[in-house]
Amino acid sequence: MTRLSAGKEAVLPELLVVIPALDEEATVGDVVRGARDHIGGHVLVIDDGSVDATVAVARAAGAAVISHPFNLGVGAAVRSGLRYASEHGYTAVLQLDADGQHEPSDGRHLVERLQDDGADIVVGSRFARGYRVRGLRRLGMRVLSKVVSSRLGTPLTDTTSGYRAFGKRAVARLAPVYPSMYLSDTVEVLLMAGDWGFRVVEEPVHMSARQGGRPSSGPALSTVSFLRLTLVILLHDIRRPMSKGGGF
Numbered sequence: 001m002t003r004l005s006a007g008k009e010a011v012l013p014e015l016l017v018v019i020p021a022l023d024e025e026a027t028v029g030d031v032v033r034g035a036r037d038h039i040g041g042h043v044l045v046i047d048d049g050s051v052d053a054t055v056a057v058a059r060a061a062g063a064a065v066i067s068h069p070f071n072l073g074v075g076a077a078v079r080s081g082l083r084y085a086s087e088h089g090y091t092a093v094l095q096l097d098a099d100g101q102h103e104p105s106d107g108r109h110l111v112e113r114l115q116d117d118g119a120d121i122v123v124g125s126r127f128a129r130g131y132r133v134r135g136l137r138r139l140g141m142r143v144l145s146k147v148v149s150s151r152l153g154t155p156l157t158d159t160t161s162g163y164r165a166f167g168k169r170a171v172a173r174l175a176p177v178y179p180s181m182y183l184s185d186t187v188e189v190l191l192m193a194g195d196w197g198f199r200v201v202e203e204p205v206h207m208s209a210r211q212g213g214r215p216s217s218g219p220a221l222s223t224v225s226f227l228r229l230t231l232v233i234l235l236h237d238i239r240r241p242m243s244k245g246g247g248f
Contacts, residue, residue, distance in 0.1 A: 004042035015041030018081030021098035034104035075185025079178035120198035124163030124205035
Protein backbone atom coordinates (compact mmCIF):
# COMPACT_ATOMS: atom_id res chain seq x y z
CA MET A 1 0.00 0.00 0.00
CA THR A 2 1.29 3.47 -0.86
CA ARG A 3 1.88 5.34 2.38
CA LEU A 4 1.06 9.00 2.71
CA SER A 5 2.61 11.24 5.33
CA ALA A 6 0.58 10.85 8.52
CA GLY A 7 -0.24 13.18 11.38
CA LYS A 8 -0.84 11.93 14.94
CA GLU A 9 -2.12 8.40 15.53
CA ALA A 10 -5.59 7.99 14.05
CA VAL A 11 -8.70 6.62 15.75
CA LEU A 12 -8.68 3.85 13.13
CA PRO A 13 -5.33 2.60 11.83
CA GLU A 14 -6.22 2.86 8.14
CA LEU A 15 -7.97 6.24 8.03
CA LEU A 16 -7.80 8.58 5.05
CA VAL A 17 -8.97 12.18 5.45
CA VAL A 18 -10.26 13.40 2.08
CA ILE A 19 -10.47 17.17 1.54
CA PRO A 20 -12.12 18.38 -1.71
CA ALA A 21 -10.74 21.81 -2.62
CA LEU A 22 -11.43 24.43 -5.30
CA ASP A 23 -9.38 27.64 -5.12
CA GLU A 24 -8.94 27.37 -1.35
CA GLU A 25 -5.37 28.66 -1.00
CA ALA A 26 -6.40 30.94 1.89
CA THR A 27 -7.74 28.11 4.07
CA VAL A 28 -6.58 24.68 2.91
CA GLY A 29 -3.26 24.87 4.77
CA ASP A 30 -4.93 25.42 8.15
CA VAL A 31 -7.50 22.71 7.39
CA VAL A 32 -4.79 20.18 6.53
CA ARG A 33 -2.80 21.01 9.65
CA GLY A 34 -5.95 20.84 11.77
CA ALA A 35 -6.76 17.41 10.34
CA ARG A 36 -3.26 16.12 11.00
CA ASP A 37 -3.26 17.48 14.56
CA HIS A 38 -6.81 16.56 15.65
CA ILE A 39 -7.84 13.60 13.50
CA GLY A 40 -4.61 11.88 12.53
CA GLY A 41 -4.28 9.37 9.75
CA HIS A 42 -3.27 10.36 6.24
CA VAL A 43 -4.56 13.49 4.52
CA LEU A 44 -5.40 13.63 0.82
CA VAL A 45 -6.52 16.87 -0.85
CA ILE A 46 -8.51 16.49 -4.07
CA ASP A 47 -7.73 19.59 -6.09
CA ASP A 48 -10.85 20.06 -8.23
CA GLY A 49 -9.39 22.25 -10.96
CA SER A 50 -8.02 25.09 -8.85
CA VAL A 51 -6.28 27.97 -10.59
CA ASP A 52 -4.69 29.46 -7.46
CA ALA A 53 -1.99 28.09 -5.12
CA THR A 54 -4.22 25.47 -3.47
CA VAL A 55 -1.98 22.56 -4.51
CA ALA A 56 1.25 24.14 -3.28
CA VAL A 57 -0.28 25.25 0.03
CA ALA A 58 -1.82 21.82 0.67
CA ARG A 59 1.46 20.03 0.01
CA ALA A 60 3.40 22.46 2.17
CA ALA A 61 0.98 21.69 5.03
CA GLY A 62 1.67 17.96 4.74
CA ALA A 63 -1.10 16.62 2.49
CA ALA A 64 -0.82 14.49 -0.60
CA VAL A 65 -2.69 15.95 -3.58
CA ILE A 66 -4.64 14.49 -6.51
CA SER A 67 -5.58 17.09 -9.14
CA HIS A 68 -8.54 17.05 -11.51
CA PRO A 69 -7.75 18.71 -14.86
CA PHE A 70 -10.79 20.98 -14.45
CA ASN A 71 -13.66 21.54 -12.02
CA LEU A 72 -15.83 18.41 -11.78
CA GLY A 73 -17.70 19.18 -8.55
CA VAL A 74 -17.51 18.07 -4.93
CA GLY A 75 -19.14 14.70 -5.64
CA ALA A 76 -16.51 13.82 -8.21
CA ALA A 77 -13.79 14.91 -5.80
CA VAL A 78 -15.17 12.66 -3.06
CA ARG A 79 -15.41 9.79 -5.53
CA SER A 80 -11.73 10.25 -6.42
CA GLY A 81 -10.88 10.14 -2.73
CA LEU A 82 -12.95 7.01 -2.13
CA ARG A 83 -11.39 5.29 -5.13
CA TYR A 84 -7.93 6.11 -3.85
CA ALA A 85 -8.88 4.75 -0.43
CA SER A 86 -10.31 1.56 -1.89
CA GLU A 87 -7.31 0.95 -4.15
CA HIS A 88 -4.79 1.55 -1.35
CA GLY A 89 -6.39 -0.44 1.46
CA TYR A 90 -7.87 2.25 3.68
CA THR A 91 -10.78 1.01 5.81
CA ALA A 92 -12.26 4.42 6.68
CA VAL A 93 -12.59 7.80 4.98
CA LEU A 94 -13.43 11.14 6.55
CA GLN A 95 -14.71 13.86 4.20
CA LEU A 96 -13.74 17.36 5.36
CA ASP A 97 -14.34 20.71 3.64
CA ALA A 98 -11.34 22.88 2.71
CA ASP A 99 -13.00 26.23 3.45
CA GLY A 100 -12.58 26.18 7.24
CA GLN A 101 -16.28 25.74 8.07
CA HIS A 102 -15.80 22.29 9.61
CA GLU A 103 -14.06 21.93 12.96
CA PRO A 104 -11.34 19.26 12.47
CA SER A 105 -11.65 18.22 16.12
CA ASP A 106 -15.20 16.99 15.40
CA GLY A 107 -13.80 14.57 12.85
CA ARG A 108 -12.51 12.21 15.53
CA HIS A 109 -16.06 11.84 16.90
CA LEU A 110 -17.42 10.95 13.46
CA VAL A 111 -14.74 8.30 12.97
CA GLU A 112 -15.26 6.94 16.47
CA ARG A 113 -18.93 6.34 15.66
CA LEU A 114 -17.87 4.05 12.83
CA GLN A 115 -16.08 1.90 15.36
CA ASP A 116 -18.32 2.26 18.41
CA ASP A 117 -21.70 1.94 16.65
CA GLY A 118 -20.70 -0.31 13.77
CA ALA A 119 -22.01 2.39 11.42
CA ASP A 120 -21.27 2.40 7.69
CA ILE A 121 -21.81 6.15 7.26
CA VAL A 122 -21.76 8.87 9.91
CA VAL A 123 -23.28 12.23 8.94
CA GLY A 124 -22.16 15.33 10.82
CA SER A 125 -25.27 17.33 11.75
CA ARG A 126 -24.83 21.08 11.85
CA PHE A 127 -28.33 21.65 13.20
CA ALA A 128 -27.74 19.60 16.35
CA ARG A 129 -25.30 22.32 17.46
CA GLY A 130 -27.49 25.34 16.71
CA TYR A 131 -26.61 26.08 13.06
CA ARG A 132 -29.44 28.05 11.47
CA VAL A 133 -30.63 28.40 7.89
CA ARG A 134 -33.59 30.55 6.92
CA GLY A 135 -36.24 30.77 4.25
CA LEU A 136 -36.76 28.38 1.36
CA ARG A 137 -33.35 26.79 1.83
CA ARG A 138 -34.25 25.66 5.34
CA LEU A 139 -37.64 24.40 4.18
CA GLY A 140 -36.04 22.38 1.40
CA MET A 141 -33.49 20.89 3.81
CA ARG A 142 -36.24 19.89 6.22
CA VAL A 143 -38.22 18.19 3.48
CA LEU A 144 -35.16 16.28 2.30
CA SER A 145 -34.34 15.19 5.85
CA LYS A 146 -37.87 13.90 6.43
CA VAL A 147 -37.95 11.98 3.15
CA VAL A 148 -34.53 10.40 3.65
CA SER A 149 -35.21 9.62 7.32
CA SER A 150 -38.39 7.82 6.29
CA ARG A 151 -36.56 5.82 3.60
CA LEU A 152 -33.74 4.81 5.96
CA GLY A 153 -35.91 4.22 9.01
CA THR A 154 -33.60 6.38 11.12
CA PRO A 155 -33.87 10.08 12.07
CA LEU A 156 -31.53 12.43 10.20
CA THR A 157 -31.62 16.22 10.49
CA ASP A 158 -28.88 17.27 8.07
CA THR A 159 -28.92 15.19 4.89
CA THR A 160 -26.97 17.81 2.89
CA SER A 161 -24.03 17.93 5.29
CA GLY A 162 -20.66 17.41 3.64
CA TYR A 163 -18.92 16.41 6.88
CA ARG A 164 -19.06 12.59 6.84
CA ALA A 165 -17.24 9.43 7.75
CA PHE A 166 -17.40 6.25 5.66
CA GLY A 167 -16.64 2.78 6.98
CA LYS A 168 -15.06 -0.16 5.18
CA ARG A 169 -18.24 -1.42 3.45
CA ALA A 170 -19.23 2.07 2.36
CA VAL A 171 -15.78 2.85 0.95
CA ALA A 172 -15.72 -0.35 -1.10
CA ARG A 173 -19.29 -0.02 -2.39
CA LEU A 174 -19.36 3.72 -3.09
CA ALA A 175 -15.90 4.12 -4.63
CA PRO A 176 -16.99 3.23 -8.19
CA VAL A 177 -20.49 4.76 -8.10
CA TYR A 178 -20.43 7.80 -5.81
CA PRO A 179 -22.83 10.40 -7.33
CA SER A 180 -21.11 13.46 -8.78
CA MET A 181 -24.12 15.75 -9.25
CA TYR A 182 -24.67 18.53 -6.72
CA LEU A 183 -27.02 17.42 -3.88
CA SER A 184 -26.96 13.85 -5.19
CA ASP A 185 -23.47 13.65 -3.65
CA THR A 186 -25.02 14.18 -0.21
CA VAL A 187 -28.68 13.13 -0.39
CA GLU A 188 -28.94 10.47 -3.09
CA VAL A 189 -25.98 8.60 -1.65
CA LEU A 190 -27.99 8.12 1.55
CA LEU A 191 -30.82 6.53 -0.43
CA MET A 192 -28.28 4.20 -2.01
CA ALA A 193 -26.98 3.34 1.46
CA GLY A 194 -30.52 2.46 2.50
CA ASP A 195 -30.91 0.15 -0.51
CA TRP A 196 -27.75 -1.69 0.50
CA GLY A 197 -28.81 -2.09 4.13
CA PHE A 198 -26.06 0.18 5.44
CA ARG A 199 -26.29 1.62 8.95
CA VAL A 200 -26.37 5.44 8.82
CA VAL A 201 -26.14 7.55 11.99
CA GLU A 202 -25.75 11.23 12.84
CA GLU A 203 -23.21 13.00 15.04
CA PRO A 204 -23.44 16.68 16.14
CA VAL A 205 -20.74 18.94 14.65
CA HIS A 206 -19.92 22.63 14.81
CA MET A 207 -20.24 24.83 11.73
CA SER A 208 -18.16 27.99 11.40
CA ALA A 209 -18.42 30.83 8.91
CA ARG A 210 -16.58 30.29 5.62
CA GLN A 211 -12.99 31.39 6.14
CA GLY A 212 -12.19 31.96 2.47
CA GLY A 213 -12.74 30.76 -1.08
CA ARG A 214 -16.13 30.72 -2.73
CA PRO A 215 -19.20 28.47 -2.55
CA SER A 216 -19.34 25.58 -5.00
CA SER A 217 -22.90 26.49 -5.98
CA GLY A 218 -25.02 29.63 -6.28
CA PRO A 219 -28.78 30.13 -5.87
CA ALA A 220 -29.57 29.20 -9.48
CA LEU A 221 -27.64 25.92 -9.39
CA SER A 222 -29.09 25.09 -5.98
CA THR A 223 -32.64 25.55 -7.27
CA VAL A 224 -32.10 23.47 -10.40
CA SER A 225 -30.32 20.77 -8.39
CA PHE A 226 -33.12 20.63 -5.83
CA LEU A 227 -35.70 20.12 -8.59
CA ARG A 228 -33.55 17.44 -10.17
CA LEU A 229 -33.08 15.71 -6.82
CA THR A 230 -36.85 15.75 -6.23
CA LEU A 231 -37.27 13.84 -9.48
CA VAL A 232 -34.50 11.42 -8.48
CA ILE A 233 -36.27 10.70 -5.18
CA LEU A 234 -39.62 10.17 -6.88
CA LEU A 235 -38.06 7.73 -9.34
CA HIS A 236 -35.81 6.02 -6.82
CA ASP A 237 -38.03 2.99 -6.28
CA ILE A 238 -38.02 2.38 -10.04
CA ARG A 239 -34.24 2.73 -10.28
CA ARG A 240 -33.58 0.73 -7.10
CA PRO A 241 -33.13 -2.71 -8.76
CA MET A 242 -30.32 -1.24 -10.86
CA SER A 243 -28.64 0.37 -7.86
CA LYS A 244 -28.80 -2.77 -5.73
CA GLY A 245 -26.87 -5.02 -8.13
CA GLY A 246 -25.21 -7.52 -5.80
CA GLY A 247 -24.18 -6.40 -2.36
CA PHE A 248 -22.85 -7.21 1.02
